[in-house]
Amino acid sequence: MSALPCGRAEADLVRLVTEGDDAELAGHAAGCPFCAAEADVLRERWRAVRRTAVTPVPTPPGLVDRVLGAVRGARPVGEPVVLEQEGGRLTVSAGAVLAVSRRLAVDLAAGFDLRVRGAAVEDGRLQVLVAARYGTAAVEAADALRVRLAAELAARLGAVAPAVDVHLVDIE
Structure with missing residues (x-):
């Protein structure tokens, strides 16, 4: 994953969205237009993953x-x-x-x-x-x-x- 213009790594934002346990990064993301926009996109994608994760999937045949x-x-x-x-x-x-x-x-x-x-x-x-x-x-x-x-x-x-x-x- 690449770095945002502010220097933060996209991977850090993925961890923030999925785990949410980094208060310092959360504070930065709230005030940084680059991180805030990317975090919004990642949250929307992660919502889709969470919806899919709770959808029962049949075991493939055999x-x-x-x-x-x-x-x-x-x-x-x-x-x-x-x-x-x-x-x-x-x-x-x-x-x-x-x-x-x-x-x-x-x-x-x-x-x-x-x-x-x-x-x-x-x-x-x-x-x-x-x-x-x-x-x-x-x-x-x-x-x-x-x-x-x-x-x-x-x-x-x-x-x-x-x-x-x-x-x-x-x-x-």
């Missing part, structure tokens, strides 16, 4: 099974994908489809200020778990990633491309 499988060292097993192409059929393992899908998701997510936390194919659907950078329009970014990722996978895999679900699981 998350518990994936976590337990990772703890046990299990690998997901799926059906191979068969691609009809000029010259014959190409059989691609479910693991290869997942690896390509995950790599593509990671590459695309960066353009939306998102970070992929995990991906799995379940019931023919690609489940992508993402975290958004604080201040990002997270829901819109996750939806845009879903649309773009689905289009890119369809271009690469055709009709056998998995449907895509993107789950926002954290704000960083």
Whole structure:
């Protein structure tokens, strides 16, 4: 985070807004036009975070099974994908489809200020778990990633491309 024209760091104002335990900084921010304006913006953003934090979020499909499988060292097993192409059929393992899908998701997510936390194919659907950078329009970014990722996978895999679900699981 950068410094404001008065020399105070934006990170200090974030701590003031989120924790509110710095009386000296609170006094400065109340009298400084730069800090007061930035603190107002941060308070509004933080209100949105607090509203979101109390909103129940369903556990993404299969998350518990994936976590337990990772703890046990299990690998997901799926059906191979068969691609009809000029010259014959190409059989691609479910693991290869997942690896390509995950790599593509990671590459695309960066353009939306998102970070992929995990991906799995379940019931023919690609489940992508993402975290958004604080201040990002997270829901819109996750939806845009879903649309773009689905289009890119369809271009690469055709009709056998998995449907895509993107789950926002954290704000960083």
